[in-house]
Amino acid sequence: MGRVPTYEELLASTRYSAVHLEMRxxxxxxxxxxxxxxxxxxxxxxxxxxxxxxxLGWVKNATSRGVEFRRARVVSVPESDYIRFEHFSSQANVEAGENIRWLPRRRATDIALPGNDFWVFDNELVLVLHFTGDGELADRELTRDERVLRLCTDAFEAVWERAVPHEEYRLS
Structure with missing residues (x-):
């Protein structure tokens, strides 16, 4: 698909929904x-x-146009230091307009999950995130492949349905 747009560009062109699944x-x-x-x-x-x-500014701009933001995190329990850091900082995301949920990994065993974190924009465009083993972002890949789109949207919705809303999730 050529050059991968920046997050700012992707969010500026999103019309109604942006969902993000984090699994690391x-x-x-x-x-x-x-x-x-x-x-x-x-x-x-x-x-x-x-x-x-x-x-946070990009999120506010998108939500002010009516874009729904949902972020789900599949996490191990007890939570890693990084997940604890994300939990600490997530209230700012919520205040900017993101809806965040947390799913303990043990409750995700029967969900078919893609091998990588991803974003889905407007239920038509998937941004796949590739990380190194230690968690640094290595590459981003954009696709409209219907199989990838279906896997990612189905996985996200299955996680979302089971996950705990941010305001109710308690760290172990």
Missing amino acids: DGYMPSDPAFAAWKDGRLPDPVGDDADFQQW
Whole structure:
């Protein structure tokens, strides 16, 4: 499909829905906000994190146009440090307009899940995220393949149905 658009471009062109399924227990150990949180130096998840502030702005812009944002996370319990960090920062996502749910991995055993995290935009375009073994983003791939789209949308909806809303999810 050529060049993969930026998140800003993808969200700007989204008309009605953006869903995101996260299935890893750790992401981007190089993230300075994560390091600050681990060291107890991040009392505010938004703080001076320009990238996170930018993301929240894109979400607000899309939701103000009526785009529904849903993010689901399949997590191991007890949760990893990174998942605890995500839980800490997720209220800012919710306030920007995202609807977030959490599913303990043990409750996902009978769900057919793709091998990679992904986004689905407007139920027609899938952005597949490829990570290295230690959680750094390696590559992004855009596809309209109907089989991939069906697998991703079915997996997301199955997870969403079972998952616990953010405001009710308690870390172990």
